[in-house]
Amino acid sequence: MARELKNQEGNSLVQHDQGKIGQQIELPFVESVRISFQSLMIRFWRSIITTAGIALGIAFLVSVWANSEIGEAMKASGRTDQITSFEEEESTGGISIKDRWLILMSLIVCVVGIANSMLMAVTERFREIGTMKCLGALDRFVVRLFLLESGFQGLAGAVVGALIGCIGSILLNLKDYGLDVFFYFPFFPAVGDDGSVRYGVLLIILGGSVLGMILAVIGAAFPAWRAAKLPPAEAMRTEV
Amino acid sequence: MADIVVRAEEVIKEYRMGNTVVKALNGVNLEIVRGEYISLMGPSGSGKSTLFNMIGALDHPTGGNIYIDRQNMSQLSMSQIAWFRCHRVGYIFQNYNLLYVMTALENVTLPMIFAGLSVNERNDKGSELLKMVGLGDRIHHRPDELSGGQCQRVAIARALANDPTIILADEPTANLDMITGREIINLIKELNVQEKVTVISATHDAKMLDVSDRIVHIRDGMIERIRNRDEIKIEIGTVGGH
Numbered sequence: 001m002a003r004e005l006k007n008q009e010g011n012s013l014v015q016h017d018q019g020k021i022g023q024q025i026e027l028p029f030v031e032s033v034r035i036s037f038q039s040l041m042i043r044f045w046r047s048i049i050t051t052a053g054i055a056l057g058i059a060f061l062v063s064v065w066a067n068s069e070i071g072e073a074m075k076a077s078g079r080t081d082q083i084t085s086f087e088e089e090e091s092t093g094g095i096s097i098k099d100r101w102l103i104l105m106s107l108i109v110c111v112v113g114i115a116n117s118m119l120m121a122v123t124e125r126f127r128e129i130g131t132m133k134c135l136g137a138l139d140r141f142v143v144r145l146f147l148l149e150s151g152f153q154g155l156a157g158a159v160v161g162a163l164i165g166c167i168g169s170i171l172l173n174l175k176d177y178g179l180d181v182f183f184y185f186p187f188f189p190a191v192g193d194d195g196s197v198r199y200g201v202l203l204i205i206l207g208g209s210v211l212g213m214i215l216a217v218i219g220a221a222f223p224a225w226r227a228a229k230l231p232p233a234e235a236m237r238t239e240v
Numbered sequence: 241m242a243d244i245v246v247r248a249e250e251v252i253k254e255y256r257m258g259n260t261v262v263k264a265l266n267g268v269n270l271e272i273v274r275g276e277y278i279s280l281m282g283p284s285g286s287g288k289s290t291l292f293n294m295i296g297a298l299d300h301p302t303g304g305n306i307y308i309d310r311q312n313m314s315q316l317s318m319s320q321i322a323w324f325r326c327h328r329v330g331y332i333f334q335n336y337n338l339l340y341v342m343t344a345l346e347n348v349t350l351p352m353i354f355a356g357l358s359v360n361e362r363n364d365k366g367s368e369l370l371k372m373v374g375l376g377d378r379i380h381h382r383p384d385e386l387s388g389g390q391c392q393r394v395a396i397a398r399a400l401a402n403d404p405t406i407i408l409a410d411e412p413t414a415n416l417d418m419i420t421g422r423e424i425i426n427l428i429k430e431l432n433v434q435e436k437v438t439v440i441s442a443t444h445d446a447k448m449l450d451v452s453d454r455i456v457h458i459r460d461g462m463i464e465r466i467r468n469r470d471e472i473k474i475e476i477g478t479v480g481g482h
């Protein structure tokens with residue numbers, strides 16, 4: 001096993017320096033983006049599952065919300081005769097109480113779902129975080145990598161989810177109102193005849209996308225920050 | 241005076257488990273000379289891994305001090321500790337701790353990214369190091385396409401990425417068979433002799449004994465005894481048996 005530990009020029013590969021302890025340098029931003037993107041791509045299917053978790057949460061929220069929005073628009077258009085939903089009598093101008101309740105519930109489901117996906121995705125990588133710290137990563141390198149990763153996932157998942165939710169609610173309403181859905185489609189924010197404010201589907205899609213991304217980033221940042229704060233020995237001991 | 245690279249002074253480490261406090265290290269004093277090959281031996285739970293983690297700045301002691309190159313580790317800032325881990329120490333672990341999403345080359349070059357080397361510099365140096373540990377033809381393979389021994393070689397190449405003064409090896413052969421284990425030990429010993437890297441290894445592998453300059457026996461969080469190489473020689477016939 002006589003292996004050559006010198007390079008071609010005959011110089012030793014390992015160069016000792018016994019000077020002072022330096023300050024760790026910043027990891028260039030481009031490098032962080034590259035590493036986090038590569039990390040997502042290599043565990044493609046694992047990333048897809050996490051992203052799908054985000055997408056589903058947002059799709060649920062957006063579909064419930066857009067559905068209520070379209071329902072309101074149809075009512076305002078005078079097509080009350082077609083309304084088959086059961087809450088029409090309870091309607092007190094603007095979104096009905098039942099709709100509000102539904103939207104709130106779907107918002108909670110979406111928050112918890114996304115937080116859970118991100119927590120799992122980060123916790124299973126505690127050992128990786130510990131290893132990176134052994135190799136000289138600063139706490140903020142680690143956190144930044146996870147912020148970027150979850151940002152990419154959050155953006156992709158939330159936009160896809162919002163579109164799916166919106167399309168879903170349109171399809172549902174097509175069944176009830178037929179093509180009139182498109183004539184009276186509440187695309188933009190508006191103020192109803194009774195003074196109630198309506199957000200419009202466009203704003204709901206945008207809001208859902210931004211919300212999903214923010215939730216994903218917070219959901220990942222918290223456990224990543226906690227793991228990065230741990231001494232590496234402890235982070236590497238963690239078994240999931 | 242000998243050139244002391246690591247000095248542990250009354251090092252104490254306590255872990256809190258519920259209401260009870262467990263003392264993993266109970267006042268350890270140790271001096272390690274530059275270029276030495278030291279083995280920390282002891283049964284599991286003896287505190288050898290804890291001491292290992294303290295020397296490598298992977299955990300902080302509850303009491304006492306650790307000096308590396310006469311620098312008191314507890315006085316370093318977070319950023320200096322990161323620099324220290326990056327430039328001064330190479331870590332080798334029992335379960336390799338490679339990043340499984342990265343190729344061998346990417347694993348080896350990761351510490352170089354943290355050290356700020358350019359893409360060309362790190363790829364050149366990374367492939368050279370992998371060649372040196374005998375994996376020149378597998379640099380683009382990922383850990384799951386490599387055998388245990390090959391993974392440990394990648395880890396050794398990674399440990400050398402930023403020219404460390406100290407190599408810390410935590411049970412590097414525990415997951416390997418007899419022959420592969422011996423190859424890994426020989427490789428680490430070669431580095432120790434030819435590159436003058438100080439090697440500190442926690443182990444209970446008897447194969448490690450005959451390459452060690454000194455063996456530190458740890459029991460119940462304290463150093464039980466330290467034996468020199470010449471004291472061990474006699475036992476090799478009975479322990480190594482090859």
